[in-house]
Amino acid sequence: VPAPPISRRLLLCATTAVLLSGCSDEPAAAPRSPATTGADPGSTTADPSPTTADPKPTAGGTDSPDTEVSADDPLVANAVAGALELAGAYTALVVRHPDTRRTTAPLRAHLLEHLAALGDDGRPTRPAPAARSRRRAVQAVVTAERAAAAARMEDAVAAASGDLARALASIAASHAQHAVELEEL
């Protein structure tokens, strides 16, 4: 098994000095499941969760320096999957209703900032087509943004790392702002 999580974590440290300060030079201890690095890009569920969430540290390794990061990996994967899916939803909205682009372009750009901060370079989920009714299409994205806000909130509360908790809570706040902004469309 290759070890993408390491470079991912390095990227995380490199790109998010503000967001996630305090990354240490801890050695990579336990190998981690590649399934936690991203969700199935074909998933169409509103709140994808990692398929093999296994936050348990290696046997007997509860005090290893990597425990905290490993336990939080599924939370990072959740946030990545949520952002990729929403980015796809914005694309679908703009394809169907081009006049929404002006309002939604900066919001979609935020999602890419979230992904960069989370150390992910994945591709937005291939979206389902947006509704023909403009109002319903926008409302679907509002609902998805609200769901993402709620999910990131819960993950922030659950995070072992305080810095990750702050990042996830801030991302939750960003999603909540998006929902408000979209409602004015």
Place this chain on the structure above:
Amino acid sequence: VTAIAALQAALAGEHAAIYGYSVIGGRFDADSGVVRLAIEAHSEHRAVRDALVEALLGREESPVPTEPGYELPAPVDGAAAARALGRLIEDRCGVLHAALVATAEGVERRLAAQALVDSAVRAVRWGAAPSAFPGVGAT
């Protein structure tokens, strides 16, 4: 920063926010949009303040008291100034709550995370542009 220091800082911010909104609320016609928003924000910040006080008392800490007065950055002499003050209040509270999220756990962290989200939403209602990282990014 300890969780207690972050709780106290957030509480001090809430005291200031409540003051700021009481100023806005007292200067405009009661049925104006600005006052409606200010009254709602005032009441929400009071609820956060009470929860922070409760958290500190639960830790057997003395909650930081409200200041006798606060210096506003600019006179609140119109709706635009009121909106600017609202954005400033929510920005500052967001930063304080984000710091508390990082240091607190459990119910205290949940309180802070919810307060961060709510401040971010109110900032947009006051006319702020949405941000990628409310309370954390360069504000």
